[in-house]
Amino acid sequence: MKLYNSATRKREDFVPNHPDIVKMYTCGPTVYHYAHIGNLRSYIMEDVLEKALRYEGYPVKRVMNITDVGHLTSDADEGEDKMLKGARREHKSVMEIAKFYTDAFFSDCAKLNIKTPDVVEPATNCIDEYIKIISKLMDTGYAYFAGGNVYFDTSKLERYYIFNDFSAEDLDVGVREGVEEDLNKRNKNDFVLWFTKSKFEDQALKWDSPWGVGYPGWHIECSGISMKHLGEDLDIHCGGVDNAFPHHTNEIAQSESYLGHKWCNLWFHVAHLNTSSGKMSKSSGEFLTVSLLEQKGYDPLAYRFFCLQSHYRKSLVFTWENLDNAQLAYNKLTARVGALKPEDGPVDEAALAAMKERFLNALDNDLNSSLAVTAVYDVFKAKTNDATKLAAIGDFDRVLSLDLIARGEQKRQELKRQAVTAGQFTVVSESGESDPEVEAKILARQEAKKAKNFAEADRIRDELKAAGIEVTDIPHGAKWKRI
Numbered sequence: 001m002k003l004y005n006s007a008t009r010k011r012e013d014f015v016p017n018h019p020d021i022v023k024m025y026t027c028g029p030t031v032y033h034y035a036h037i038g039n040l041r042s043y044i045m046e047d048v049l050e051k052a053l054r055y056e057g058y059p060v061k062r063v064m065n066i067t068d069v070g071h072l073t074s075d076a077d078e079g080e081d082k083m084l085k086g087a088r089r090e091h092k093s094v095m096e097i098a099k100f101y102t103d104a105f106f107s108d109c110a111k112l113n114i115k116t117p118d119v120v121e122p123a124t125n126c127i128d129e130y131i132k133i134i135s136k137l138m139d140t141g142y143a144y145f146a147g148g149n150v151y152f153d154t155s156k157l158e159r160y161y162i163f164n165d166f167s168a169e170d171l172d173v174g175v176r177e178g179v180e181e182d183l184n185k186r187n188k189n190d191f192v193l194w195f196t197k198s199k200f201e202d203q204a205l206k207w208d209s210p211w212g213v214g215y216p217g218w219h220i221e222c223s224g225i226s227m228k229h230l231g232e233d234l235d236i237h238c239g240g241v242d243n244a245f246p247h248h249t250n251e252i253a254q255s256e257s258y259l260g261h262k263w264c265n266l267w268f269h270v271a272h273l274n275t276s277s278g279k280m281s282k283s284s285g286e287f288l289t290v291s292l293l294e295q296k297g298y299d300p301l302a303y304r305f306f307c308l309q310s311h312y313r314k315s316l317v318f319t320w321e322n323l324d325n326a327q328l329a330y331n332k333l334t335a336r337v338g339a340l341k342p343e344d345g346p347v348d349e350a351a352l353a354a355m356k357e358r359f360l361n362a363l364d365n366d367l368n369s370s371l372a373v374t375a376v377y378d379v380f381k382a383k384t385n386d387a388t389k390l391a392a393i394g395d396f397d398r399v400l401s402l403d404l405i406a407r408g409e410q411k412r413q414e415l416k417r418q419a420v421t422a423g424q425f426t427v428v429s430e431s432g433e434s435d436p437e438v439e440a441k442i443l444a445r446q447e448a449k450k451a452k453n454f455a456e457a458d459r460i461r462d463e464l465k466a467a468g469i470e471v472t473d474i475p476h477g478a479k480w481k482r483i
């Protein structure tokens, strides 16, 4: 499998460090608000990566943190803790907020068929880990104490910037206008490992430490949690591209200084979901959630489908029109699956292997999910029976997770029900899609014909034609298509 590594800026053959396990770490959500569909784009693509690795036979152990402390409103160690801000906004305690939004996050993930990682660890659970790492960094001179906080000294490193192929805009993400310079820092990129002093003295969660009562910085939590569950090395570290700097850069700095050797082999960064007004973010701009999509009548899996149609390293523009198109295409796809006859067997193993090969090639090509989706469409064109096609689609869906077989079955049942409600008269579309409005009009035309009201029947047919629908009579029914 070839994957792009942001740290080397190359596509590389993926080779795990250990034959018996692929160690994968994912930066989890900061649980002070709902995840927006931009955050969830990152989690969908990381889910596809994990499932692709499993599909290829790798045993994966995936760990995710839950950020419930220490992520300040600016990634440059400034402002108040996002959790505290959320708690104040909702007149709840920080822990209540954390629980509520952690549950909401996993409920959104379930709707999008995102598998829960093997280990999910809240940052507040691992204070001892952070203290252990920071203590050693202090002992070895990589960290210093100033003005009540412990800082990492970036001047001690030969190379600090790892991901310098990102645009100036990406590198600026953490720095906000109007943020005062922290005069305790020896170098501008130094970052806080442990806070005991901040301008916001009402920080709710604090712990004892060798440097005084306080709380950890955001970056140290991912190093600590990863080492707690995955040991001293990592195969893949994932996150959205905004995490590359400063978050992942600082994770590498502190982890490698602590360990004394290389930490993570491959960095997998998902490009942003943007709206017409820029990057979707929790603090500004349009904030779209899975629940909002549902309220507007969209299927969350149509959003997953929308994400899969683009490569993870390209930014993706969200518009309602794009989502409408994805929903329509998803409906058509599931209807086509529903039109396949499961009893049309047996499975042709040679044909199945050829289709799987295509799918695998798409995944191997830096996780080209849009080609992987094309491999599904190619199945319909294959010269083989329906049972083989269904076997291929079910197999691919282990990675795509679009519920193609179950939704196809639903569509099959819907069509059957429609046929029953209309007596002997069946309405079908050539593409396999269903459209209740069109179907109702075709049934009304049939009623008019039965009542010998041919003028009305013709009127309805003309009305449908004007709406771009062509109706053809078939034995015991009618079929329609868009023209």
Ligand code: AMP
Pocket: 027, 028, 029, 030, 031, 037, 038, 039, 040, 041, 042, 067, 238, 239, 240, 241, 242, 243, 270, 271, 272, 273, 274, 279, 280, 281, 282
């Ligand atoms: P947060 O909850 O803010 O810590 O972010 C959770 C994940 O979402 C991180 O991996 C971010 O890099 C990622 N992320 C944030 N905004 C976007 C976006 N607009 N598009 C894609 N991923 C994003």
Ligand code: ZN
Pocket: 026, 027, 028, 222, 247
């Ligand atoms: Zn992280």
